[in-house]
Amino acid sequence: MAYQEQVTAQRRETIPPHVPADRVVELDYFSPPGVTEDPHLAWKSLHDGPDIIYTPYYGGHWIMTRADDMFAVMQDYETFSNWEFTVPPRGPDSPVLMPNQLDPPRHGPIRSVVLRPMSPKAVAPIEPVIRKIMADRIASIVPKGGCEFVSEFGGNIPPELFFEHARIPKDKLPEMKRYADTVARSDSHEERVAARIGGANYMMAILEERRQVEDLDDDVFSVIIQAEREGRITKEESTSIALNVFFGGLETVSSALAFIVLFLARNPEHRRQLIEDGSLTQDATEEFLRRFGILNLARIATRPTTFKGVRIEQGEQVLLPLHLAGLDERKFPNPLEVDFQRKRAGHFNFGTGPHRCLGSNLARPEIRIFIEEWLRQIPDFSVDPDDKPVGASGVAMTMTRVPLVWPSR
Known part of the structure; x- marks a missing residue:
């Protein structure tokens, strides 16, 4: 048996008898057909079939394909627990991530520990720092x-900004970025566990x-220790919360920036809109987050x-x-179109319900400031005609390669 066939056989499980045959789709969510060309279109093809499907990969699991069903599942934590929030399950040898893995009522008190340092009020004063780092790197x-x-840019800047916000040394940044990449996109259980332990x-x-x-x-890390000193959390819970904050802070923005810059490279009319009317940037940020979810x-x-x-x-x-x-x-009418005037209907890029991502308060200004600073300094750019972008799927969708060119100065 060829190596790839062996891997495929290991990933698949026997389909349980209660699963209707018309719901079964042979989908490995780490590598859906067409993912390297366009990750979102590769997944969009699932809308041609049933709203709820089953794949035998990674122990076998159901997939909700429609927004309303996802919303219902995320709201019903009593039936659908967040304890195993990645496919396949983490397993007992992997560190716990709090508050992400917890359900109410235990979730709330743990989440409250990091509410203040991740709030919009706490993030606002560092916007000038974000802008300076973005502008200097560009x-x-x-x-x-x-x-x-x-x-050269998008995969490094968000982690650096997180380290800046958390006030931790940047000497380990490349190593920690590798851990985050592994957790987000490796289809190896052993590699993901090792990355979580390293983190x-x-x-x-x-x-x-x-x-x-x-x-x-x-x-944020000082606030965690203060909560520990006050007896609100244990030492083990401190590590778990810190690890959750760390992994949540690195991946989403890096991936979002890659999708956004690729779109803008291919769509000069949208670039022109943003350059001519800076007031559109905030709405553009939300529209990009909807169109290029992670x-x-x-x-x-x-x-x-x-x-x-x-x-x-x-x-x-x-x-x-x-x-x-x-x-x-x-x-969303015409969902594949990017429309900066689209009436906001709410997207799920940061989750919803009790587990809505706290890092969204840092992610939004990072994305907005990136768009503003990139277009200010590089208003005219395109995809390198001698190279091609490469997409990937996993816990986090992303582009692993976006080659760009612009006129030399």
Whole structure:
């Protein structure tokens, strides 16, 4: 048997008898057909079939393809727990991520620990820092007349900004970025576990440094230690919360920037709109987040249930492609079109319900400021005609390669 066939056989499971044959789709969500050319179009093809499908890959799991169904599942935490929020399940050897893995009522008190340092009020003062870092990095690549955006800019800036916001040393940034990439897109359970453990070890070191500080500051890791000192959380919970904040802070923005810059490289008319009317940038940010969603999150059934006529057994996972919700024509007319004047109907790029991502308050200004600064310094650019972009799927959708060129100065 060829190697790829062996891998495929290991990923598949026998289809349970309660799964109707017309719901079964042979879909490996790490590599849907066409993903390298266009990740979102590769997933959009699922809208041609049933609203709820089942794939035998990675232990077997259900996939919701429509926005309203995803919303219903995310709201019903009593039936669909967040304890296993990735496919396949993390397993007992992987560090716990709090508050992400917790359900109400335990979720709320843990989440409250990091509400203040991740709030819009806390993020607003660092916007000038974000702008300066963005502007300086863009200026450094302008004379080159082109770049591979992901490796030379987009994959590095959001992690650097997170480290800046969290006030932690940047010497480990490349290593931690590799951990985040592995967790988001590796289809190897062993690699993902090792990356989570590596991240947890670093978080424990950072937290231990904070424990030695008598007068703590107001950054997110200091706030976690303060909650520990007050007895609101345990030492183990501190590490878990810090690890959750870290992984949540690195991946989404990097992927969003790659999709956005690729779109703008291919669509000069949209670039012109943003250059001529700067007031559009905030609405453009939301429209880009809708059109180019990122996350594939999961829930696990706590009890047998029937959802829209489909029997889901206890212990079965349900995958929620939040990026596909933004492409649902039942919710967004002409969903593949990017329209900066589109009436906002709410997207799920940062989740919804109790587990809405706290990092969204940092992600939004990062994306907005990037658009403003990039177009200010590089208003005219395109995809390198001698190279091609490459997309990828996984827990986080992304472009792994975006080659760009622009007129030399």
